[in-house]
Amino acid sequence: xxxxxxxxxxxxxxxxxxxxxxxxxxxxxxxxxxxxxxxxxxxxxxxxxxxxxxxxxxxxxxxxxxxxxxxxxxxxxxxxxxxxxxxxxxxxxxxxxxxxxxxxxxxxxxxxxxxxxxxxxxxxxxxxxxxxxxxxxxxxxxxxxxxxxxxxxxxxxxxxxxxxxxxxxxxxxxxxxxxxxxxxxxxxxxxxxxxxxxxxxxxxxxxxxxxxxxxxxxxxxxxxxxxxxxxxxxxxxxxxxxxxxxxxxxxxxxxxxxxxxxxxxxxxxxxxxxxxxxxxxxxxxxxxxxxxxxxxxxxxxxxxxxxxxxxxxxxxxxxxxxxxxxxxxxxxxxxxxxxxxxxxxxxxxxxxxxxxxxxxxxxxxxxxxxxxxxxxxxxxxxxxxxxxxxxxxxxxxxxxxxxxxxxxxxxxxxxxxxxxxxxxxxxxxxxxxxxxxxxxxxxxxxxxxxxxxxxxxxxxxxxxxxxxxxxxxxxxxxxxxxxxxxxxxxxxxxxxxxxxxxxxxxxxxxxxxxxxxxxxxxxxxxxxxxxxxxxxxxxxxxxxxxxxxxxxxxxxxxxxxxxxxxxxxxxxxxxxxxxxxxxxxxxxxxxxxxxxxxxxxxxxxxxxxxxxxxxxxxxxxxxxxxxxxxxxxxxxxx
Amino acid sequence: xxxxxxxxxxxxxxxxxxxxxxxxxxxxxxxxxxxxxxxxxxxxxxxxxxxxxxxxxxxxxxxxxxxxxxxxxxxxxxxxxxxxxxxxxxxxxxxxxxxxxxxxxxxxxxxxxxxxxxxxxxxxxxxxxxxxxxxxxxxxxxxxxxxxxxxxxxxxxxxxxxxxxxxxxxxxxxxxxxxx
Numbered sequence: 001x002x003x004x005x006x007x008x009x010x011x012x013x014x015x016x017x018x019x020x021x022x023x024x025x026x027x028x029x030x031x032x033x034x035x036x037x038x039x040x041x042x043x044x045x046x047x048x049x050x051x052x053x054x055x056x057x058x059x060x061x062x063x064x065x066x067x068x069x070x071x072x073x074x075x076x077x078x079x080x081x082x083x084x085x086x087x088x089x090x091x092x093x094x095x096x097x098x099x100x101x102x103x104x105x106x107x108x109x110x111x112x113x114x115x116x117x118x119x120x121x122x123x124x125x126x127x128x129x130x131x132x133x134x135x136x137x138x139x140x141x142x143x144x145x146x147x148x149x150x151x152x153x154x155x156x157x158x159x160x161x162x163x164x165x166x167x168x169x170x171x172x173x174x175x176x177x178x179x180x181x182x183x184x185x186x187x188x189x190x191x192x193x194x195x196x197x198x199x200x201x202x203x204x205x206x207x208x209x210x211x212x213x214x215x216x217x218x219x220x221x222x223x224x225x226x227x228x229x230x231x232x233x234x235x236x237x238x239x240x241x242x243x244x245x246x247x248x249x250x251x252x253x254x255x256x257x258x259x260x261x262x263x264x265x266x267x268x269x270x271x272x273x274x275x276x277x278x279x280x281x282x283x284x285x286x287x288x289x290x291x292x293x294x295x296x297x298x299x300x301x302x303x304x305x306x307x308x309x310x311x312x313x314x315x316x317x318x319x320x321x322x323x324x325x326x327x328x329x330x331x332x333x334x335x336x337x338x339x340x341x342x343x344x345x346x347x348x349x350x351x352x353x354x355x356x357x358x359x360x361x362x363x364x365x366x367x368x369x370x371x372x373x374x375x376x377x378x379x380x381x382x383x384x385x386x387x388x389x390x391x392x393x394x395x396x397x398x399x400x401x402x403x404x405x406x407x408x409x410x411x412x413x414x415x416x417x418x419x420x421x422x423x424x425x426x427x428x429x430x431x432x433x434x435x436x437x438x439x440x441x442x443x444x445x446x447x448x449x450x451x452x453x454x455x456x457x458x459x460x461x462x463x464x465x466x467x468x469x470x471x472x473x474x475x476x477x478x479x480x481x482x483x484x485x486x487x488x489x490x491x492x493x494x495x496x497x498x499x500x501x502x503x504x505x506x507x508x509x510x511x512x513x514x515x516x517x518x519x520x521x522x523x524x525x526x527x528x529x530x531x532x533x534x535x536x537x538x539x540x541x542x543x544x545x546x547x548x549x550x551x552x553x554x555x556x557x558x559x560x561x562x563x564x565x566x567x568x569x570x571x572x573x574x575x576x577x578x579x580x581x582x583x584x585x586x587x588x589x590x591x592x593x594x595x596x597x598x599x600x601x602x603x604x605x606x607x608x609x610x611x612x613x614x615x616x617x618x619x620x621x622x623x624x625x626x627x628x629x630x631x632x633x634x635x636x637x638x
Numbered sequence: 639x640x641x642x643x644x645x646x647x648x649x650x651x652x653x654x655x656x657x658x659x660x661x662x663x664x665x666x667x668x669x670x671x672x673x674x675x676x677x678x679x680x681x682x683x684x685x686x687x688x689x690x691x692x693x694x695x696x697x698x699x700x701x702x703x704x705x706x707x708x709x710x711x712x713x714x715x716x717x718x719x720x721x722x723x724x725x726x727x728x729x730x731x732x733x734x735x736x737x738x739x740x741x742x743x744x745x746x747x748x749x750x751x752x753x754x755x756x757x758x759x760x761x762x763x764x765x766x767x768x769x770x771x772x773x774x775x776x777x778x779x780x781x782x783x784x785x786x787x788x789x790x791x792x793x794x795x796x797x798x799x800x801x802x803x804x805x806x807x808x809x810x811x812x813x814x815x816x817x818x
Contacts, residue, residue, distance in 0.1 A: 068809035071680045073789070077813050141683050141722060 025183060029176045036168045043164050047157050051090065052125075052132060055152050058088055059136050063148050066096055067140040070104060078105030090152045092131070096138070097147040104146060115151065130154055204278040206256050207263035215277035215285050220337055222287055226330055233330040234291040237344040238266070238304060239352065241322045243282035250317060257314045262321065265307050285344075294329065294361060301325045301359040324351035325359035333361075373429065379415065380426055380435055384442060388414050391446045392612040395621065396464070396583060396605045399597040404627045406462035406496065408605065409447040410612045411439070431470050440471045441480055448488040448495065450615050455494055460628045464496040464526055469503040478514045482521065492522040496547065500528045504543065519544035526583070530571060540578055548575045552586025552606075559595040569599050576600065671712035673790055674770055674783060679716050679726075681768060681781055681792075682742055684807035691741065691764040698727040700739060702765075704756070705730075705746025713744060734759045745769040745779065753778070764803050780804060784815075791815040 062081060069077040078096050085091045085107050093115050094107040108114060126133040131153050138146040202214040210218070219235070226233040240262065247255035259282065266276045266284060277285045291297050308323050326348025334340040351360035383389060393407035413421045430436040444465050451463040471477055485492055497518070504527065515525065524546030540548075550571050554564045568584070575582045584596050587606030596604060610621060682699065699721045703710050714728045729736070734755040737743055743765045745753055750771055757778055760767065767779040780799045783792045794817040799806055811817045 065809065068680075068684065068807070068813050071683070072677065072792075072813045074813045143683075 025176070025180055028179050028183075029172075032172045032175055036172045039168055040161070040165055044157075044161055047160055047164075048127075048154070051152070051154065051157050052127070054088075055091070055132060055134060055150065058085070058091065059134050059148060059150055062094065062150075063136055063138045066105070066148065067138050067145050070096065070098065070138060070146040071140060075105050079107070081105075082107035088152075090154070090156045091150060092153050093149075093151040095149045097149065099144060099146055101147075207260050207278050209263050209267070209276055209278040209284075211277065212279040215279050215287075216337075218275065218277075219287055219341075222289060223330060223337055223340070226289065231289065232291055232293075233340075234288040234297050234300075235328050235330075235340050235344045236286040236288065236297075236301060236304070237279075237326040237348040238284040238286070238323050239280075239325075239348050240282040240308075241324055241352070243321075246319060246321075250315075254315045254317060258312065258319060258321065261312050261314055262308065265312075266304065269303060269307055291329070294327075294332075297327050297329060297361070298359070301327060305359060324348055326351055327359060327361045329361075376421075376426065377429055377433060380413075380429060380433070383413060383415075384435075384438060386416070388416065389439065389442065390414060390614060391443055391450065392614050393447075393450075393463070393618045394605055394612040395610045395618070395625075396603050397609045398628070399593060399601055399604045402626055404459075404461055404609075404622065404625055405603065406464060407618065408464040408498070408612075409443060409466070411443050412612075427468070431468055434470065436468050436470045437474055440468060441484075444481065445484050445488065448484050448490045450618075451494050452488045452490040454619065454622065455491060457622075458630050459622055460630045461622075462494050462496050464498045466498045466528065467503070469500075472499065472503055478517055481518065481523070485521070485523075495523050496526050497523060498526045498528045498549070501530060515543055540580070545580060547583060547603075548580050549583045549585055550601075555584050555586045555592060555596075555606075556588075558592055565595075568596070568601075572596075572599055572601050669712070670785070670790075671709045672715075674709070675712040675716060677783060677790060677792065678713060678742065678744055678768060679719065679721070681766065681810065682721055684810035685766050686805040686807075687741060687766075688764045688803040696724065698725045699741045701726060701728045701742045701744065702731050702737060702740035703728060703744045703746070704732070704749035704752065705744060706748055709746050737765070738763060740765045742766045742768065745771065747771060761801065762803075766802070766804055767798070780806075781814075786815070793817070 062085070065081045066078050069075075069081060082094050082096065082105055085094050086109075089109075091107075092109045092112045095115075096104040096106065098104045124135055131151055134148075134150045134152075136148045136150075137144045138148050202210055204211045223233055225231075240258075243255065243258070246258055259278070263276065263278065263284070266286070270276055270286060270288075274286060274288055277287075279285045288297070288300065291300065304325060305323060308321055312319050312321060326344045326346065328334060328340050328344035328347060330340055333343045347360040347363075350363075351358050354360065390412045392410045392412050394410060395404045396406040396408060397403065398405050411423055411427070413423075413426055415421050427436070430439055447463045447465050451461070454461055467477075474480075481495075481497075485495065504525075518524075524544055526547035526549055527540070527545055528549050529551040530548045548571065550568055554568050554571075557564045558568055559565055572582050581602040582600075583603040583605060584592075584601050585605045587593050587596065587604045587608045589608060592606075593604055593608055613621060678701070682701075701713060701716060703713050705713070710728075710730050716726050717728050719726055729740070731737060731740075734752055737756050737760045740760060740763070743756070743760055745756065745767065747770070749756070749769075753769075753771075757767065766781070768781045768783065769779045770783045772782075772784055777795065778798070779795065780802060781792055781794055783790060785791075792814055794806060794811055794814040796806075796811075796817055
């Protein structure tokens, strides 16, 4: 993926370090050169001092040996002694003087110019850049007998030094070359690692699309550009519908492959220069500049939906995916990043609510809805304390006898300002916020308390309480139930827990053992909305299920709709085969009731018998209607 | 040593050179006797006597001389000098018995008659015998001096030196015309 400059996203930061490593090399070279120079100077000093030392010794030997010659005025002997200096190539000139300062004997290297020096005019030692001069009194037994002058060249020293300089330079060059090689290799490794880190920071490894981080930076930049050029900027959020199902049923491996395939499809679909980002698990984002108006945005969104509607072949599975898309546009739907992102998100959720596989533009209502939801959430948190909840009961009637044998407990919220709020409006909210747990507990306790009341009055009427998936996940659920039963003193057989079959399946493995603890107490499960999920037969045997409830969607159109009739009768027969009583909910007409009774359906629930009513009304209802009483044989319960 | 210290030392030695130049070295213009006296001193400088001869600290080195008065006078001039921190005592002698106790025994031209007896007396007494008498003395004394090509040369008889238990410096031997 490239930015406008044609460089990968993470590449822009990298020019600095490259210059840095050149600098490092230069500094290293300078340091080595400096060290080399210091070493050379040190070597020069060492060589010179060793030369001086050597000459000193030479002087001493010559001086000692020539003393006698001076004393006995033996020039030949003195010349002979001086001539031994031939062995010392650095000595150019040596002259012996008598105490009177007259030349006594001298030595001169071949090719060296003669020199006339007055011994009195020369200091004891003179060192220039090219030669060293020494003057020294010759003594015998402490008596000065003459003076020795000697001049040595430093040619030998410079030759040695030159060798040393050459060696040092070569070593320095070798080290620099090695360091450069090493640095370059290290740099390459580091650059590679940096590139990798950069990639990881900006890219998603599953789909190889740029990630949320990249998206945020890019969006900010592009929004800035759009603002500067007074252009449009369109933001699309795309969320795969039911991706979780794929992940859960086919495994993460297939889920990842699916994401990859979707990413490829989407990338192939965008225009040159537009990028697709993976901003969340199954969420993708697209930033589209130069989209003229909403109509054009719609065309693009439709294109995405169409493309994803085709079956995808992933890891040998043929998968049908759909997506919900939310669109927000700058400047119509927001002026800043936060607003635009939030609105695109809201539009996407709105699309999901509208049955998925579609797209939504952000609209003001969505914003209001979001605000409302937030307000509602705040109220919901307070509702329990403010005692705003009520439990209503809908009677369940034995179709054969017309007796009330059970009631279903239903939660109602009486909002102080908004009045009655539909469970459909607040239950999902309670689920997502987790408030369902304390609320559910309250419902259970209240229902048990009420049931204990009518049970004490002799009404053998079971109470069914719905459990949500969220409650099911709570570890102490079973203990809570047992605790409430103990607290209220309700006969456990009077309590029935209703769960939907999808919840049961989802939590099956972890809860099966706990469910049997309930069964031991005499508490059974009722499967709600049977027929809307997987309708698997096996779990009916595996769990302590005591009742099946046929979903009202099947009941609504019987006895006219032949398909619903078929499903309903089949379900009844199947349940009876498993020796499970069947409840039909949503019965509104006598015809429905008659049909169900004829086909052996055991129990019915619906407006035909009674709408959900509060506890007081229920107690009155019990007075006016036949209600199963204690000590009466049931035959329906296991 | 600092440079200033070094130059001070040099100046000091140069000063010394000035003071001693009249005695130490034979300048061209000096007389033959003066030269021979200086040589005599130089020989003594390169000679090591047996320990019993140098027993007492500070005792003088005795130069015994049997020569013409002028030569004795020249040699007597050495008394103003020191030899290895010892003073020099010049003693003119007449009879052979006077030769005992001498460190250096110089036999000049007029000592020729007493020479055999004198050598007999000092043979084992650790004396450095020096002569400037030509020919014969060479085989009987330790060192003999002779003028050759206008230059004063000397010969060393190592056999006699060894007999007298004297050690002569190799530097001296190197300068000798002959050493055997």
